Amino acid sequence: MEPIMVRALVVVGLVVAVLLVGWLWRRRDGTVRETAADVRLADDHLAAVGLDLRDAEAGAILLGSPTCTPCDTVKDVLGDIAQERQGFRWVYADAGEHLGMAEEHRVLRVPTLFVVARDGRILARSSGVPRHDDLRRVLDHDLDSAA
């Protein structure tokens, strides 16, 4: 086979591989995973990002970065949820300013969202843009079990 044909095949293979990775990526992105274990956010981490849950039912911390377009979409989602639910508080924090928290909870990318109960217990987390209904489900589930 001519070398140019080999190279063309390599490029075609690369394109197929990238499309496959992109497809898998998009399927995974934004998945809200409920955390089964009793993992908590330390009080000083909560204080550092300025999330005050004393008169709230649940809250969320969004870790982002200054050059993160999907973070703005997640902020919109959280704004919608906060409008629906009186007892829901959320804050945005730059992940780079809270590296200790990022390291402790193995945050690898932005946007990463932590949904927390009022006692700081992590109810769920997601990376990427979560869907409204997934967040509502987590919050409903938590409030039912707390009642």
Add this chain to the structure above:
Amino acid sequence: MTQDLVTDADGRLIIDVRGPRFGAAITATVLAVALIVQGPVGVGLVAWQWLMFTIATFAGLAWSPYGMLFRRIKRRFDLGPPPATEPEGPPRFAQLCGFLVTSIALAAFALGAVTAAWVAVGVVLALSLLLAVTGICIGCELYLVGRRLAARRGGGA
């Protein structure tokens, strides 16, 4: 060519989200052809793409030739208003990544490390393809890695 640009309250350039993906598709095509034909023409195409990254990174996306081409096509074929807009920061960061890796490729060509150079070109091709088809935010994936390395180098955590 820059009169129809929009800025936000902080004076940051606001762009049509379709622009970077259009540019990434051209970038991917140019680099795919370069990888296939190789030789002087291939190296020339890599150098051309390096120049595109350089302009977009250092002069800003307002001056990006692919961005200008996109605005022209948008007007000519009346593609309608943007489905969404975004600040130029993240895509400009992606251009910087492209600039850095194509610089490595060109340096490798100059040093005679031809295979290494084409591998670097393949990396840029893969990333621009990924951007063109998924709109993925490369800066988001690299941000924490970068901040962690910076913190370590600075001696703090």
